[in-house]
Amino acid sequence: MRARLxxxxxxxxxxxxxxxxxxxxxxxxxxxxxxxxxxxxxxxxAAHSEAELLAGCALVDSATEQRVVDQVLDEVFGLGGLQxxxxxxxxxxxxxxxxxxxxxxxxxxxxxxxxxxxxxxxELTDLIRTLAARASSEERRFDRGSPALNLQxxxxxxxxxxxxLTAGGVTACTIRRHxxxxxxxxxxxxxxxxxxxxxxxxxxxxxxxxxxLITGGTGAGKTTLLRGLAAEMDPLERIVTVEDAxxxxxxxxxxxxxxxxxxxxxxxxxxxxxxxDQAELVRCGLRMSPDRIIVGEIRGSEVIPMCNAMSQGNDGxxxxxxxxxxxxxxxxxxxxxxxxxERLPLEATALLVASAVHFVVHLDRAADRTxxxxxxxxxxxxxxxxxxxxxxxxxxxxxHRAVPVAGALRADTLDDLVAAGFDPDLLARPEGWWTP
Numbered sequence: 001m002r003a004r005l006x007x008x009x010x011x012x013x014x015x016x017x018x019x020x021x022x023x024x025x026x027x028x029x030x031x032x033x034x035x036x037x038x039x040x041x042x043x044x045x046a047a048h049s050e051a052e053l054l055a056g057c058a059l060v061d062s063a064t065e066q067r068v069v070d071q072v073l074d075e076v077f078g079l080g081g082l083q084x085x086x087x088x089x090x091x092x093x094x095x096x097x098x099x100x101x102x103x104x105x106x107x108x109x110x111x112x113x114x115x116x117x118x119x120x121x122x123e124l125t126d127l128i129r130t131l132a133a134r135a136s137s138e139e140r141r142f143d144r145g146s147p148a149l150n151l152q153x154x155x156x157x158x159x160x161x162x163x164x165l166t167a168g169g170v171t172a173c174t175i176r177r178h179x180x181x182x183x184x185x186x187x188x189x190x191x192x193x194x195x196x197x198x199x200x201x202x203x204x205x206x207x208x209x210x211x212x213l214i215t216g217g218t219g220a221g222k223t224t225l226l227r228g229l230a231a232e233m234d235p236l237e238r239i240v241t242v243e244d245a246x247x248x249x250x251x252x253x254x255x256x257x258x259x260x261x262x263x264x265x266x267x268x269x270x271x272x273x274x275x276x277d278q279a280e281l282v283r284c285g286l287r288m289s290p291d292r293i294i295v296g297e298i299r300g301s302e303v304i305p306m307c308n309a310m311s312q313g314n315d316g317x318x319x320x321x322x323x324x325x326x327x328x329x330x331x332x333x334x335x336x337x338x339x340x341x342e343r344l345p346l347e348a349t350a351l352l353v354a355s356a357v358h359f360v361v362h363l364d365r366a367a368d369r370t371x372x373x374x375x376x377x378x379x380x381x382x383x384x385x386x387x388x389x390x391x392x393x394x395x396x397x398x399x400h401r402a403v404p405v406a407g408a409l410r411a412d413t414l415d416d417l418v419a420a421g422f423d424p425d426l427l428a429r430p431e432g433w434w435t436p
Contacts, residue, residue, distance in 0.1 A: 001048060001060070005072045008044035013037055013076075034077045041069045079153070080127040081117030082175070086155060093219065094175040098168070099124040109370040125171045128161045140267060149173075152246045176219065182253055183228040192371045193221065193363075195433040197426040198394070198402060201377070204422035205359055206232040209316035213298075215323040216363035221372040222320040223247060223296065225363060229318060231256050233292065240285035242278050243296035250294070261288055278302035279340070282309060295319035301340030303333050310356035326362035326376040330388040346386035354383035358413075360390070367399040374402045379413060403432035 016036050045065050052059055074083045085094050085104060093105040100116035118124035125142075132140040132149055142149045147163040153175070161173035185199045194202070205212060206229050214222045214229075230250055233239070238259045241248050251260040263285060268275035278295065282305040285293050293309050295302060298321045310317045323329040330353060337349040344352070357380050364375035377394035393409045394402035404427040409417075418424060426433070 001065075002068050002072060004048060005041055005044050005068060006076070009037055009040055009072060009076055012040045012044075016040060034073060037073055037076060038069065041072060045069065076130070079131070080123075081115075082127070085114065085117070086153070086157060086175070086177070092177055094173075096124070096173045096175075098166075098170040098172060121170050124173075125163065128159075128163075128171065128173060131159065146267060150245045156247070156249060158245065158247055178223055178247070182231075182249075182256070183224050184231045185228045188225065188228050192366075192373065193225070194374045195401070197404065197429070197433040198374055198377075200422055200426055201394075201417070202229060202361070203232050204417040204420040205229075206316065207420040208416045210358040210416075211310040211315060211356060212318045213329060213357050213360045214318065214320045214363065215326060215329045215360055216320075217322065217324065220363040220365070222363060224372075225361070225374075226294065226296075226318060226320055230294065233257070233316070237291040238289060239292050239294060240288050240290040241294045241296065242281045242285055242302070244278060244299060248294065248296050261285075261290075279305055282306050285309075286314070290314060291316070293317045297321065298333070298336065300336050301342075303336040304340055304342055304344065304352070307333075307352045307356035311352070323362070326360045326378045326392065327390070329360050329362075330390070347383075350383035350386050350388050353388050354380055364396075364400055366401060373400060375400050376402055379409060381410070397432065397434075401432065401434050403430060403434075404428075406430065 013033075013036065017033055020032075020036060049059055074080055079086055082094065085091050090106045090108070091104050092107045095103045096117055097103070099118040099121050102114050102117050103111060104114055105111050118127060128149065129142050131153065132142045132151060140149055140151055142161065142163060144164060147165055149159070149161045149163075151159055153159055157175050157177045159173055159175050161171065163171050166172050185194070185202055188194055189196060189199045212229065214225055216222050226248065227250070230239070235256055235258050239250060239257060239261075241250055241260065241262045243263070244265050246262060246264050248262070250257045251262040263281045265278050265281060266274060266276045278299065279302040282293065282295065282302050286305070286309055291314070293306070293314050294317065295306050296319075298306065298319050306317070306319055321329055321332055323332050330350070333353050334346055334349045337344040337352070338346075359380065360378040361374060362376040363372055365371065366373045374394070375396045376392060378390040379393050381389045381391055383389060391408045391410070393405055395405050397403040406427070409427065414424060
């Protein structure tokens with residue numbers, strides 16, 4: 001029944017939509033298309049039931065019919081077999097190793113295998129192609145010529161899929177959900193990510209227009225913390241964001257960020273033309289008169305134009321970076337700079353980073369392995385012999401939560417933070433303020 005209904009919908013819907021579009025004199029919304037789709041399916045269900053009755057077959061009950069209709073509508077207009085998983089707000093990560101090998105991780109750290117999300121590899125591939133075609137900004141390819149897909153789903157989730165690159169050549173995908181599409185430092189403190197000392201320290205960093213690099217592993221909460229820091233900016237500041245795929249979403253929060261231009265990298269077309277990477281977008285962003293530039297995640301050669309932006313007047317800019325510690329971040333930056341077209345040597349990269357980045361904030365899991373916490377903060381001091389020199393002003397405590405290091409912060413930096421409202425007495429408690 002499901003296959004028959006899907007066939008009826010894919011056959012009849014385009015003509016109905018075209019007719020309605022001509023009648024209305026314009027395009028139809030997704031909601032209106034779905035309404036038309038339901039009308040098509042209602043007709044198909046009636047025809048199916050009549051045929052089954054004439055054949056002497058047992059009829060399915062109305063509840064089952066409705067459930068199948070909803071499934072087909074979700075496949076065509078929604079997220080197909082992914083829909084129920086994404087509807088479960090406790091699901092944080094979905095790993096589809098193949099259409100019938102699906103695992104989820106919940107926000108409390110639990111992992112479980114769940115039901116298949118498609119009936120076949122072809123159906124899963126078609127579903128992902130449909131999602132790519134409906135991407136919010138522009139259609140993205142998903143075929144043998146472009147076998148890796150990175151996009152944001154309508155609900156803000158991040159999907160990455162591959163075609164023909166896995167063992168057996170099956171399609172696979174991973175979906176990551178950010179539990180908090182908006183965040184403030186106060187909210188993060190209440191969730192246990194930071195204590196009141198860190199909250200006020202970070203707030204002063206933003207208000208003092210310090211350039212910040214946020215580091216951590218996959219799923220550490222880098223984007224959420226970046227949103228929290230951005231929430232401390234003046235709502236009228238002009239912000240340009242640069243991302244590989246839209247995820248940060250500051251432009252969707254006009255109360256906190258009224259003046260935002262969000263830029264997204266673009267893949268090449270079928271002729272191999274038209275690609276724009278993050279490095280070029282940072283250069284474009286600098287021409288848009290920003291007060292601050294934010295790079296969602298440094299992945300390659302954009303490190304050089306980003307550092308140039310930070311060191312040439314766009315103070316208060318921010319970025320995230322995958323790194324296993326706050327100190328390793330400098331090695332990662334040097335590696336990306338060496339791979340870029342400029343091929344910067346270590347000495348030049350270290351000087352550039354030291355002149356651009358003021359603080360590195362590192363996120364990790366607490367000792368309980370479930371709570372995301374700030375584990376370290378480094379102040380960048382200088383560069384010498386090809387290495388970035390830094391002081392760890394907050395270090396990892398026994399339970400991985402960051403605690404202040406007495407006297408580590410430079411006096412002139414402390415003066416800047418105090419002028420921005422920070423109370424230096426918050427650094428005097430060696431165990432931090434995680435407990436009253």
